[in-house]
Amino acid sequence: MSHTQLGEINIYQAQSILIVWSWGMKNDGSASLWASHHVELKHDIGYGTRPNWNPLSPPSNRAADETWVEWKPGEGMTTDVFDEHFNSQAVVAPDRSGSISGNFDAAWTGSMLVPGPGKNRALREFWDKQSDDGAEFHLKLSLYQQDSANIRMSQSKRLDEHEFSFLFGITTKPSALRILPIDSSGSEQPSIGIYTQ
Amino acid sequence: MMKNLPALLLAGGAAIVGLGFFMQKGEPALPQTGVTPVDSNKRIAPVIVKNPGQLNVTSEVRIDQVMGIYS
Numbered sequence: 001m002s003h004t005q006l007g008e009i010n011i012y013q014a015q016s017i018l019i020v021w022s023w024g025m026k027n028d029g030s031a032s033l034w035a036s037h038h039v040e041l042k043h044d045i046g047y048g049t050r051p052n053w054n055p056l057s058p059p060s061n062r063a064a065d066e067t068w069v070e071w072k073p074g075e076g077m078t079t080d081v082f083d084e085h086f087n088s089q090a091v092v093a094p095d096r097s098g099s100i101s102g103n104f105d106a107a108w109t110g111s112m113l114v115p116g117p118g119k120n121r122a123l124r125e126f127w128d129k130q131s132d133d134g135a136e137f138h139l140k141l142s143l144y145q146q147d148s149a150n151i152r153m154s155q156s157k158r159l160d161e162h163e164f165s166f167l168f169g170i171t172t173k174p175s176a177l178r179i180l181p182i183d184s185s186g187s188e189q190p191s192i193g194i195y196t197q
Numbered sequence: 198m199m200k201n202l203p204a205l206l207l208a209g210g211a212a213i214v215g216l217g218f219f220m221q222k223g224e225p226a227l228p229q230t231g232v233t234p235v236d237s238n239k240r241i242a243p244v245i246v247k248n249p250g251q252l253n254v255t256s257e258v259r260i261d262q263v264m265g266i267y268s
Contacts, residue, residue: 006263014265024256033252100252109261116265139260142242145252160254161242168263 004136006168010175011127014116017170022109023143023160030102034146036073037110038153039092042138043068044166065138069114073097073144074152086123088115097149108143117172124172131172139164 011017019041027033042065070079071092083089091113100106117127140163144156244254 006260009263009265011265014267016266018262018264018266019260020262021258021260023254023258026253026255027251028248028253029250035252105255113266118267141258143254143258157251158242158245159248159252160244160258162258163241164260167260 004166004169005164008169008171010173011116011170012172012174013118015118016116017114019112019114019139020109021111021139021141022107024105025100025108025143025159026105027100027102032099032101034097034149035100035108035159036094036097036144036146036150036156037071037108038073038140038142038144038161039069039071039110039112040067040140041069041090041112041114042066042140044136044138068137069112071095071112072153073146073156074150082115082123086115086120086126088119088123090114097146097151099149110141127170128172131170134169136166136169139167 009017025035045065066081067079068081069077069090069092071077076095077083077090077092080090093111093113098108115123117124140161142161143159144153145159146156244257245251246253246255
């Protein structure tokens with residue numbers, strides 16, 4: 001069982017894993033301004049990013065989680081373990097700065113596509129192992145204002161930063177088959193409903 | 198004062214090591230779930246919501262979707 005915020009996402013035979021996020025934002029000035037985001041998908045290694053206060057303790061793997069995918073303004077993809085090991089790339093969008101018109105209420109929507117187990121055999125074996133190991137993920141997101149398009153993060157002004165710790169886990173186990181209810185005529189009837197939020 | 202500088206440095210160093218030792222001892226045991234809050238000691242940047250003439254964040258970042266794609 002996953003203890004993450006969104007629980008276990010079933011990625012059985014999925015070609016990709018899609019993550020979508022958004023900020024509400026407003027340009028309070030009259031001139032157009034540039035915005036971009038910094039995105040980091042981290043695989044939890046078990047002990048998180050708590051610092052080790054004891055200088056006498058033996059070295060351990062407590063220092064940091066593993067960054068699997070990282071995209072930075074002005075640099076693009078700086079880390080992609082799928083490209084390194086599986087010749088299959090993760091994708092972050094938008095992959096360049098966005099212009100926000102003056103006096104305009106906008107939403108910044110970003111997304112990430114991570115290669116899934118349905119891509120090829122190597123990725124299936126990789127994700128199956130992650131599923132067996134109970135892999136869990138953190139997602140760090142930052143929003144930046146920029147003086148010009150596609151400049152580096154260090155030259156940009158950070159508007160917000162948030163890390164979703166233990167956002168989701170994954171499983172590659174196929175969903176169990178459900179038995180459909182049988183109506184008076186003896187035929188199986190799927191339940192049909194309208195879901196509202 | 199200067200004569201005691203090495204002793205002061207030594208005492209300061211010992212205090213830091215001792216503090217680290219006791220902070221380590223004082224850490225709560227890992228929960229049985231195996232899940233540790235990774236950002237318990239991390240500072241998250243405050244959202245800029247009053248930024249005259251510039252971009253402002255009007256709502257916290259939210260996750261809209263996490264799902265498998267099959268095509």
